[in-house]
Amino acid sequence: MIETVATAARAYxxxxxSALDDDVYDALVRGIEEYEREHPDHVLAExxxxxxxxxxxxxxxxxxxxxxxxxxxxFDPEGLLAWGASLERRLGxxxxxxxxxxxxxxLAVAAHYREGRLEQLVTRGDGIAGEDVSxxxxxxxxxxxxxxxxxxxxxxxxxxxxxxxxxxxxEIRVENGATVFSNPRSGAAGTLRAKDRPYTIPTxxxxxxxxxxxxxxxxxxxxxxxxxxxxxxxxxxxxxxxxTGGTPAGLRVCPTLVEVQEAxxxxxxxxxxxxxxxxxxxxxxDSAADQADAGNGTRAxxxxxxxxxxxxxxxTRLVGVDWAVGRTGVIAPRAILDPIEIxxxxxxxxxxxxxxxxxxxxxxxxxxxSVYKAGDIIPRVEAPLVHVRTGDETPIEFPAVCPQCGxxxxxxxxxxxxxxxxxxxxHAGILYAVGRDQLxxxxxxxxxxxxxxxxGAVADVADLFTLTREQLLTLExxxxxxxxxxxxxxxxxxxxxxxxxxxxLGIRGTGRSMSRRIARHFATMDAIRAADVVEMAQVExxxxxxxxxxxxxxxxxxxxxxxxxxxxxxxxxxxVTPGASTAPDAADDPAAGQGPLPLxxxxxxxxxxxxxxLEALSRNEMNELIERAGGRAASSVSAKTTLVVAGDKAGxxxxxxxxxxxxxxxxxxxxxxxxxxxxDGA
Ligand code: IVH
Numbered sequence: 001m002i003e004t005v006a007t008a009a010r011a012y013x014x015x016x017x018s019a020l021d022d023d024v025y026d027a028l029v030r031g032i033e034e035y036e037r038e039h040p041d042h043v044l045a046e047x048x049x050x051x052x053x054x055x056x057x058x059x060x061x062x063x064x065x066x067x068x069x070x071x072x073x074x075f076d077p078e079g080l081l082a083w084g085a086s087l088e089r090r091l092g093x094x095x096x097x098x099x100x101x102x103x104x105x106x107l108a109v110a111a112h113y114r115e116g117r118l119e120q121l122v123t124r125g126d127g128i129a130g131e132d133v134s135x136x137x138x139x140x141x142x143x144x145x146x147x148x149x150x151x152x153x154x155x156x157x158x159x160x161x162x163x164x165x166x167x168x169x170x171e172i173r174v175e176n177g178a179t180v181f182s183n184p185r186s187g188a189a190g191t192l193r194a195k196d197r198p199y200t201i202p203t204x205x206x207x208x209x210x211x212x213x214x215x216x217x218x219x220x221x222x223x224x225x226x227x228x229x230x231x232x233x234x235x236x237x238x239x240x241x242x243x244t245g246g247t248p249a250g251l252r253v254c255p256t257l258v259e260v261q262e263a264x265x266x267x268x269x270x271x272x273x274x275x276x277x278x279x280x281x282x283x284x285x286d287s288a289a290d291q292a293d294a295g296n297g298t299r300a301x302x303x304x305x306x307x308x309x310x311x312x313x314x315x316t317r318l319v320g321v322d323w324a325v326g327r328t329g330v331i332a333p334r335a336i337l338d339p340i341e342i343x344x345x346x347x348x349x350x351x352x353x354x355x356x357x358x359x360x361x362x363x364x365x366x367x368x369x370s371v372y373k374a375g376d377i378i379p380r381v382e383a384p385l386v387h388v389r390t391g392d393e394t395p396i397e398f399p400a401v402c403p404q405c406g407x408x409x410x411x412x413x414x415x416x417x418x419x420x421x422x423x424x425x426x427h428a429g430i431l432y433a434v435g436r437d438q439l440x441x442x443x444x445x446x447x448x449x450x451x452x453x454x455x456g457a458v459a460d461v462a463d464l465f466t467l468t469r470e471q472l473l474t475l476e477x478x479x480x481x482x483x484x485x486x487x488x489x490x491x492x493x494x495x496x497x498x499x500x501x502x503x504x505l506g507i508r509g510t511g512r513s514m515s516r517r518i519a520r521h522f523a524t525m526d527a528i529r530a531a532d533v534v535e536m537a538q539v540e541x542x543x544x545x546x547x548x549x550x551x552x553x554x555x556x557x558x559x560x561x562x563x564x565x566x567x568x569x570x571x572x573x574x575x576v577t578p579g580a581s582t583a584p585d586a587a588d589d590p591a592a593g594q595g596p597l598p599l600x601x602x603x604x605x606x607x608x609x610x611x612x613x614l615e616a617l618s619r620n621e622m623n624e625l626i627e628r629a630g631g632r633a634a635s636s637v638s639a640k641t642t643l644v645v646a647g648d649k650a651g652x653x654x655x656x657x658x659x660x661x662x663x664x665x666x667x668x669x670x671x672x673x674x675x676x677x678x679x680d681g682a
Contacts, residue, residue: 019388021370022279023196024309060123060131065214066158068108068124070299071282071306077261080283083305083525084257087285090294090444092304096287098256099229100263102249102279103306104206106160106188109133111143111205112213116150118143120429123192133192136203142242143205155241157207160188162276169201181372182383183313184277204276207243211238226254228286244282248639249274253286264307265659270639271309272374280308282553312374313348315385316340318367321352321396325404327429327506330422333396334359335369335381342373350379355398356414362386364393421556422460422506422554426453433461433504437512437620439493440500443486452477463505464490498525498573499624501564507553509546512620516627517541518550525571529554529561540632575628575677597630598673604631604643605657608650612665613678629674637662645670 001485110123123130160182170180181187191201210232212221235242254260262279285303294303320336333352373379402418418424434441452458472483494496499519521539522528537547623633636657644657644664
């Protein structure tokens with residue numbers, strides 16, 4: 001067991017890939033700790049317990065002025081309270097405030113600034129001495145070569161790859177024929193230690209300790225020695241260095257452990273939205289006197305504790321890959337995994353993006369792979385653990401023909417598509433188009449769609465609107481009555497708002513809420529079709545990435561769009577004036593013609609069952625209502641949420657909103673709030 005932990009510790013601290021994920025590693029170390037407590041005479045020399053970096057790192061050649069210690073861990077509220085109680089016992093007085101900040105999941109370094117200039121960058125090493133990695137100076141965002149003031153200071157912090165930098169790093173690695181990094185932490189470690197690479201991978205620094213350099217007795221050094229941690233870090237930020245306090249998670253000062261626990265929960269809730277990985281939350285005694293009086297143990301200070309969060313990277317086996325044809329004809333690979341619990345849910349499938357991505361990652365069936373999932377995001381496979389391969393792994397076979405229709409595949413782009421495109425996914429596409437949140441045509445189900453598609457009566461969405469009574473009557477089990485009912489449904493569908501018509505088209509890169517944003521922005525189908533990439537990118541959430549795809553899709557759909565207009569389908573958005581296209585939060589209330597929209601600037605999440613006048617509304621209709629009122633609808637509660645509508649039996653989303661201190665209202669209160677736009681629109 002000790003050998004397993006030692007190998008994993010070497011991988012963890014040395015920047016290689018570990019076959020254990022963090023939860024398993026922590027549990028093993030805790031197990032050894034317990035065993036050693038009960039059998040003190042069985043403690044082996046190589047035990048990882050009580051050692052900085054679990055004893056895994058060979059010391060470098062730059063000694064630290066003050067040892068760079070680890071932090072002890074707690075895993076739950078009881079652990080936090082126990083730590084607080086022992087700290088107070090040791091101090092013999094109440095703790096004078098705590099700070100709460102994210103525990104960055106990267107590599108600890110010490111940055112030595114002398115008279116405002118960054119002179120040396122040193123890794124933690126074994127805590128006593130580290131490796132000089134000054135070659136990285138200039139490639140680390142947030143670690144300027146010059147401070148705003150010519151002061152001397154040692155800033156300790158973490159170097160990491162943000163989510164964006166991690167993606168970019170792997171692109172750069174592939175371009176240079178190197179293997180991809182399996183996770184941001186090992187990527188940061190590998191990047192920092194590598195010298196003389198032909199390419200540069202940018203990283204980011206976040207500081208969490210500011211201390212004077214040895215023998216400095218100036219006034220700034222005195223401030224660094226005497227001021228509370230929170231004030232020291234504010235000063236570090238003012239000098240131009242990134243700090244944990246400058247992140248969305250922030251650095252909070254909490255008077256008691258009750259507030260500390262709330263702040264921990266709030267940071268944990270934000271975790272999926274943070275632009276970098278965290279593996280916990282760090283709590284420190286804020287005052288310098290408390291820190292000095294509490295002192296340090298051999299491995300960790302007594303004035304700080306890490307509240308560990310469950311790992312969101314987990315390791316499991318890639319059992320297989322299946323390929324599904326989507327509505328737009330895209331052939332998407334999906335990983336079939338040995339089911340594993342990540343961040344509160346069981347994950348059995350994960351996205352693999354596209355064939356090029358599979359090749360980039362060098363995945364094989366049977367591989368142990370690291371899987372990432374946090375919050376509501378779709379789980380994704382990151383990389384194989386190449387060094388634990390057994391030799392029994394087999395290559396992933398790419399389809400030679402479309403798995404749906406057996407036809408050819410267009411492989412000219414990263415995402416493969418059936419050469420028939422939308423036509424191949426036609427059955428799924430039409431079924432989607434007639435769905436409740438799109439054209440909402442009652443009486444069309446899967447069986448009827450199959451008949452319409454197979455007989456050639458419907459070759460695209462627009463064909464639905466020119467179906468004749470005679471055509472319908474030729475179909476199996478279609479009598480006069482059901483034909484009339486269907487025709488009436490189609491007639492009604494002609495009047496749906498533009499946003500729903502747009503959504504029914506199944507344009508790549510757009511779903512329900514994006515379709516509404518586009519429709520509100522442009523007001524008419526003509527204006528949407530006339531938009532170029534730059535104009536399209538102005539719609540919130542589209543940007544430069546999706547703009548070109550959407551514009552190209554609209555060009556592709558030109559014939560269908562013409563047919564829709566010819567069939568008399570509505571192409572305007574109710575409540576939006578053509579030409580007055582602006583962001584909803586800047587727009588005036590189109591219904592009342594006065595004052596701002598009631599939900600301008602709000603990010604709203606609906607949860608639980610609606611009651612009162614809203615009772616009959618589907619979730620999508622609620623979202624439409626929110627957007628008509630100028631707000632932005634979201635499906636999950638995050639730090640960005642500003643309002644939660646909680647109906648009957650609201651559960652975890654309501655609870656999360658409470659921890660995050662987000663305003664919560666009832667469906668009835670919400671109905672009053674949006675009354676000006678309630679009768680408008682769909
Ligand atoms: S304070 C000894 N604050 O976590 C106390 N450390 O597992 C000084 N870490 O050694 C460190 N985020 O490398 C502190 N906000 C934070 C941190 C943090 C990450 C690292 C640090 C530490 C390790 C312990």
